Amino acid sequence: xxxxxxxxxxxxxxxxxxxxxxxxxxxxxxxxxxxxxxxxxxxxxxxxxxxxxxxxxxxxxxxxxxxxxxxxxxxxxxxxxxxxxxxxxxxxxxxxxxxxxxxxxxxxxxxxxxxxxxxxxxxxxxxxxxxxxxxxxxxxxxxxxxxxxxxxxxxxxxxxxxxxxxxxxxxxxxxxxxxxxxxxxxxxxxxxxxxxxxxxxxxxxxxxxxxxxxxxxxxxxxxxxxxxxxxxxxxxxxxxxxxxxxxxxxxxxxxxxxxxxxxxxxxxxxxxxxxxxxxxxxxxxxxxxxxxxxxxxxxxxxxxxxxxxxxxxxxxxxxxxxxxxxxxxxxxxxxxxxxxxxxxxxxxxxxxxxxxxxxxxxxxxxxxxx
Amino acid sequence: xxxxxxxxxxxxxxxxxxxxxxxxxxxxxxxxxxxxxxxxxxxxxxxxxxxxxxxxxxxxxxxxxxxxxxxxxxxxxxxxxxxxxxxxxxxxxxxxxxxxxxxxxxxxxxxxxxxxxxxxxxxxxxxxxxxxxxxxx
Amino acid sequence: xxxxxxxxxxxxxxxxxxxxxxxxxxxxxxxxxxxxxxxxxxxxxxxxxxxxxxxxxxxxxxxxxxxxxxxxxxxxxxxxxxxxxxxxxxxxxxxxxxxxxxxxxxxxxxxxxxxxxxxxxxxxxxxxxxxxxxxxxxxxxxxxxxxxxxxxxxxxxxxxxxxxxxxxxxxxxxxxxxxxxxxxxxxxxxxxxxxxxxxxxxxxxxxxxxxxxxxxxxxxxxxxxxxxxxxxxxxxxxxxxxxxxxxxxxxxxxxxxxxxxxxxxxxxxxxxxxxxxxxxxxxxxxxxxxxxxxxxxxxxxxxxxxxxxxxxxxxxxxxxxxxxxxxxxxxxxxxxxxxxxxxxxxxxxxxxxxx
Numbered sequence: 061x062x063x064x065x066x067x068x069x070x071x072x073x074x075x076x077x078x079x080x081x082x083x084x085x086x087x088x089x090x091x092x093x094x095x096x097x098x099x100x101x102x103x104x105x106x107x108x109x110x111x112x113x114x115x116x117x118x119x120x121x122x123x124x125x126x127x128x129x130x131x132x133x134x135x136x137x138x139x140x141x142x143x144x145x146x147x148x149x150x151x152x153x154x155x156x157x158x159x160x161x162x163x164x165x166x167x168x169x170x171x172x173x174x175x176x177x178x179x180x181x182x183x184x185x186x187x188x189x190x191x192x193x194x195x196x197x198x199x200x201x202x203x204x205x206x207x208x209x210x211x212x213x214x215x216x217x218x219x220x221x222x223x224x225x226x227x228x229x230x231x232x233x234x235x236x237x238x239x240x241x242x243x244x245x246x247x248x249x250x251x252x253x254x255x256x257x258x259x260x261x262x263x264x265x266x267x268x269x270x271x272x273x274x275x276x277x278x279x280x281x282x283x284x285x286x287x288x289x290x291x292x293x294x295x296x297x298x299x300x301x302x303x304x305x306x307x308x309x310x311x312x313x314x315x316x317x318x319x320x321x322x323x324x325x326x327x328x329x330x331x332x333x334x335x336x337x338x339x340x341x342x343x344x345x346x347x348x349x350x351x352x353x354x355x356x357x358x359x360x361x362x363x364x365x366x367x368x369x370x371x372x373x374x375x376x377x378x379x380x381x382x383x384x385x386x387x388x389x390x391x392x393x394x395x396x397x398x399x400x401x402x403x404x405x406x407x408x409x410x411x412x413x414x415x416x417x418x419x420x421x422x423x424x425x426x427x428x429x430x
Numbered sequence: 431x432x433x434x435x436x437x438x439x440x441x442x443x444x445x446x447x448x449x450x451x452x453x454x455x456x457x458x459x460x461x462x463x464x465x466x467x468x469x470x471x472x473x474x475x476x477x478x479x480x481x482x483x484x485x486x487x488x489x490x491x492x493x494x495x496x497x498x499x500x501x502x503x504x505x506x507x508x509x510x511x512x513x514x515x516x517x518x519x520x521x522x523x524x525x526x527x528x529x530x531x532x533x534x535x536x537x538x539x540x541x542x543x544x545x546x547x548x549x550x551x552x553x554x555x556x557x558x559x560x561x562x563x564x565x566x567x
Numbered sequence: 568x569x570x571x572x573x574x575x576x577x578x579x580x581x582x583x584x585x586x587x588x589x590x591x592x593x594x595x596x597x598x599x600x601x602x603x604x605x606x607x608x609x610x611x612x613x614x615x616x617x618x619x620x621x622x623x624x625x626x627x628x629x630x631x632x633x634x635x636x637x638x639x640x641x642x643x644x645x646x647x648x649x650x651x652x653x654x655x656x657x658x659x660x661x662x663x664x665x666x667x668x669x670x671x672x673x674x675x676x677x678x679x680x681x682x683x684x685x686x687x688x689x690x691x692x693x694x695x696x697x698x699x700x701x702x703x704x705x706x707x708x709x710x711x712x713x714x715x716x717x718x719x720x721x722x723x724x725x726x727x728x729x730x731x732x733x734x735x736x737x738x739x740x741x742x743x744x745x746x747x748x749x750x751x752x753x754x755x756x757x758x759x760x761x762x763x764x765x766x767x768x769x770x771x772x773x774x775x776x777x778x779x780x781x782x783x784x785x786x787x788x789x790x791x792x793x794x795x796x797x798x799x800x801x802x803x804x805x806x807x808x809x810x811x812x813x814x815x816x817x818x819x820x821x822x823x824x825x826x827x828x829x830x831x832x833x834x835x836x837x838x839x840x841x842x843x844x845x846x847x848x849x850x851x852x853x854x855x856x857x858x859x860x861x862x863x864x865x866x867x868x869x870x871x872x873x874x875x876x877x878x879x880x881x882x883x884x885x886x887x888x889x890x891x892x893x894x895x896x897x898x899x900x901x902x903x904x905x906x907x908x909x910x911x912x913x914x915x916x917x918x919x920x921x922x
Contacts, residue, residue, distance in 0.1 A: 298768035
């Protein structure tokens, strides 16, 4: 397919954002697998990849079952001038995003990282390669960027080994999981990952998307991309419910969880519902010893994008108050199409302190980078 | 209101577009089959550059499952969040009465008329032989 | 416990749940073949895991009988659900595992038996009672036939579906059901529950019943998206969908998100030609209980502002489920005017057959 590439000359307005920001969701891509990923794969896995490709728990190897709204789900103006996929050119990322948007801290969340591959051994090898690649091509070249530790999360033992391997490496600031898992993330098969993350003093981020094989709604597969897209919020509610009700936060009291790219306005109603259910069903879940809202308040952060846009916009102030001004981490989702522009995404009057924490301080505190 | 000469007409062929700046405002000029239209180069949503948007057709429907496609390349889709705007009217496709891109009146004037004024040509020389895109602000 | 009536008389309770006491209770309403099948094959009573018999949520302690299932006969319902709340009308939504069955033939037999049983055991015995028509969603033609069978009986005021069926409810395979409902002035009542044809969450089966019940809420989010995005209301502009036992405090945030994406993805679903928020206000209604309410009255008032409409909520007790204690069926923070709308006016405007 030929993708029409837009002119980029006007896409970065220079120096428009005064407030320094942390962007907690940036998606880097390799320029090409052969050049950037193959060096970190053994001959066996290079050969496997060429013969079998990427086999996930969905039918199409070359693209998502729900075609995206734009090619590669990317901003039309984010294709690097020297070719390659959006997010594959550090120099252009600096020029279009990091510099003009005053990004002081950028968290890399690679999406095609081996996670969710059916073949567990391949997933393990590919995650390792992507971890090496992030350091070699990104974080060692650009100190504002930090890497996410990719783990083959359906295989807890391999995931723990990967976390232990990198523990203490300052390039990594979090362990990354995808949200569409085979089983709800609170289930015990995933507990060793949380244990290892706590041991390595790393938060666990869960990014919307992935291939768990289960329909994206409890009532089957919808027809449209917009439904899948909106449904990431519902999916995230289910995984968070699982973590709370299965007792993950009781079992791992130092665990910090970051929910990435699922919006946030749904959280207050979920907390109210879970609190009510907890009161009613305590005999079923005696291991949950505190109200779910308290556990969530203590253990869970959310990235802001895609930020909800109520009318009037001031309703969002109520929502953020119900969540807690210290629990939201600003994110743009660069270079994806549902990018939130730091200069325009929150058109509300805030105190200087709130604005600073919302866009930067909360993330510095959480990642211990203040 | 003043009239500004912003470009030689031949620089924006049919199907083409050009970003100009008038009194500090970035304005994108579109040429649809010989008719010229001007739009502020900022999406009313989050300020995406409409000059960088795709030109698409208009998709409408009279009932679910029916798709009517018309007006190929007369709609510009913001490169960021995909909001669509009618280049002729500036109206958004999602909520045409409430959400609109800022439009400017654009016309074509012969070089002879332009050189006599009251036009302002900021950045280039004007010759009698050519025709020019003129924007009213 | 004495229950003082709520501040408005003539309340219309849009969601109560008579229990089928046993499978034997349905046998008189079945054809010989099915009666014989049930006996010969030892078919069990179709209770579902959506409401485990003795789970605290399934019945309020003071509404639990010494033996047997709660809300299993009309006298009990009169004493516990109608008289104490000065209810003028109550709509019975029978939650029985018809939708879970794998054979569409046996499902159609059970649906028809449940409806006959409902008419004979409840509707014939108290003029305050109304009911939703149970349909075999496994087969759209059979479902439509069941609607047609009862359409002339004005005591059936809506059509019952579960929020999690085999397919998202907006999909076109279900549309003949909506055409029939719209034709007869019957809203579709989408109730919490699952046909359990898929895991209840998009990440698989949970471990605890608490999670199953929590999962109803995301399922309602998905269902709202499905009805709107598929264009059900563009096709059937007179159709109303009642979300029952759905909670409602989640709705504003969901519509903010759906509307935001729609502005950029409109061309995928061009029949959706106005904001989802507006479509929802015109076509969806939600029953009151359970109220998953914020902690303070002032928070609740702000949330009601986010709802953006005083016409969407319909009074319900969700009897016999344990959603509130005593007579505290109305959340704190409702003005008397709004309480009156929720308890009387909104239900009347929602169900053409109650006018």
